[in-house]
Amino acid sequence: MNAPEKLKKPPRSASELTCIVRVNEEIKSIVATAFRINLMALNAIFLAKRAGNAALGFGVLSNELRRFAQDLTHHMASLRDMTSGSVGSVTGVVQQQRNSAILLQAIRLSGDGVPGVREARKRGAQRLAEQHGRLRALDLRLRAAVEETQQLVELGGVLARSAKIEAAYGGGFSPALMQVSTDFAEVIAQIKRSLEVLGKERLVKD
Amino acid sequence: MKQAHCIYQNDDHRWLAIARDASKPGYLIDTNEYLVMDGEQALLCDPGGIEIFPAVFSALSAECDPTKLAGIFASHQDPDIISSLALWLEFKPDLKCYTSWLWQSFLPHFGGSESTFVPIPDPGMTIRLGSLELQAIPAHYLHSSGNHHLYDPKAKILFSGDVGAALLPPDQGGLYVEDFSRHIRHAEGFHKRWMGSDRAKRDWCERVSRLEIDMMVPQHGAIYQGPDVQRFINWFAALEVGVLRG
Ligand SMILES: [Fe+2]
Numbered sequence: 322m323n324a325p326e327k328l329k330k331p332p333r334s335a336s337e338l339t340c341i342v343r344v345n346e347e348i349k350s351i352v353a354t355a356f357r358i359n360l361m362a363l364n365a366i367f368l369a370k371r372a373g374n375a376a377l378g379f380g381v382l383s384n385e386l387r388r389f390a391q392d393l394t395h396h397m398a399s400l401r402d403m404t405s406g407s408v409g410s411v412t413g414v415v416q417q418q419r420n421s422a423i424l425l426q427a428i429r430l431s432g433d434g435v436p437g438v439r440e441a442r443k444r445g446a447q448r449l450a451e452q453h454g455r456l457r458a459l460d461l462r463l464r465a466a467v468e469e470t471q472q473l474v475e476l477g478g479v480l481a482r483s484a485k486i487e488a489a490y491g492g493g494f495s496p497a498l499m500q501v502s503t504d505f506a507e508v509i510a511q512i513k514r515s516l517e518v519l520g521k522e523r524l525v526k527d
Numbered sequence: 528m529k530q531a532h533c534i535y536q537n538d539d540h541r542w543l544a545i546a547r548d549a550s551k552p553g554y555l556i557d558t559n560e561y562l563v564m565d566g567e568q569a570l571l572c573d574p575g576g577i578e579i580f581p582a583v584f585s586a587l588s589a590e591c592d593p594t595k596l597a598g599i600f601a602s603h604q605d606p607d608i609i610s611s612l613a614l615w616l617e618f619k620p621d622l623k624c625y626t627s628w629l630w631q632s633f634l635p636h637f638g639g640s641e642s643t644f645v646p647i648p649d650p651g652m653t654i655r656l657g658s659l660e661l662q663a664i665p666a667h668y669l670h671s672s673g674n675h676h677l678y679d680p681k682a683k684i685l686f687s688g689d690v691g692a693a694l695l696p697p698d699q700g701g702l703y704v705e706d707f708s709r710h711i712r713h714a715e716g717f718h719k720r721w722m723g724s725d726r727a728k729r730d731w732c733e734r735v736s737r738l739e740i741d742m743m744v745p746q747h748g749a750i751y752q753g754p755d756v757q758r759f760i761n762w763f764a765a766l767e768v769g770v771l772r773g
């Protein structure tokens with residue numbers, strides 16, 4: 322027998338734990354980007370003030386973009402809460418799978434017919450199913466939350482495009498405003514990509 | 528592969544030693560597990576680590592009905608003693624784990640809930656198993672700061688945890704000590720380094736000298752029988768412990 326060799330194979334949930342790490346990293350990068358938009362929006366507001374009447378529309382949009390950045394930060398905070406809770410659930414699955422695997426190995430070594438083993442396996446399977454159920458529910462909530470955030474970011478995209486149009490009417494400030502609105506658009510595209518990645522992650526593999 | 532050896536039997540009062548795991552990887556210390564049975568109930572002493580659970584479980588199942596397992600006695604908190612706890616509970620969720628009160632909030636890190644643990648007070652306690660009254664005997668600081676041994680007055684067997692342990696070479700794989708002076712060489716370094724308190728050691732020697740012991744069964748190495756038990760106690764009483772080298 323070479324028991325420890327067999328146990329070295331990472332259980333399926335190890336990849337689920339890795340998945341949560343990836344989700345958290347993606348969330349962190351979106352939070353950092355949201356912070357950048359916030360700063361960019363503040364700068365844009367000052368720029369618009371300096372441009373005065375020529376950039377009234379741009380100023381309004383900058384304010385909207387700042388609000389957008391704040392909303393986005395809130396969204397990401399609640400996503401982060403969800404995933405931090407899920408680490409506990411995934412760890413439970415990992416432990417349960419490990420225990421079940423070792424018990425199964427013990428049962429195999431003992432041969433069939435050892436009293437109590439069927440009940441023990443049934444209990445283990447039941448606990449695992451419950452834990453998987455919890456993870457699945459969390460996965461659904463996470464996906465719904467990501468979709469909601471994607472809609473918010475669509476709005477951000479519209480704001481960035483409108484800012485570009487407004488920048489054209491900025492007179493002498495037009496090149497500077499154009500630069501700022503291009504930066505906005507780029508950053509929002511980046512967030513969109515991150516959200517797409519996030520939307521593809523699954524906490525439970527079926 | 529580990530096997531259960533019957534080391535004592537009187538009707539349905541039995542002691543099994545689950546020892547010698549040749550298939551276990553070399554980086555794990557070899558351990559002995561002991562099962563005390565009386566009628567319909569069994570108590571497992573120092574069930575061992577996670578890695579060896581399959582071997583211990585199957586050796587035990589070969590000799591007795593594992594659903595009869597009523598409890599686990601953990602002499603102390605070490606991983607080679609009790610890290611398999613969650614797995615035994617996986618098999619039997621209502622198992623009781625008897626261990627020093629000192630480890631009551633530490634051992635749940637290996638598994639179990641509040642209802643799993645029965646704290647043993649410092650002076651020890653009686654553990655009832657079927658018609659038996661097993662005695663948890665204090666052995667604190669030998670080596671763990673909360674440590675008990677288990678004495679069966681009917682079988683006259685003392686389960687002595689790490690005390691009496693020997694790290695034997697593969698050619699000395701016998702279940703019992705055959706040549707005390709040859710054997711004890713493999714116990715010396717372990718006891719000098721692991722046993723930390725001279726005072727605790729003297730207390731223990733006095734305490735167990737008052738017990739009638741036919742067999743002293745340690746968690747590592749071979750079993751002491753008959754006069755070798757007193758030989759061990761005398762040897763231990765004279766040994767300088769708590770030394771880093773030498
Ligand atoms: Fe120990």
Ligand SMILES: [Fe+2]
Pocket residue numbers: 605607608688689746747
């Ligand atoms: Fe030990």
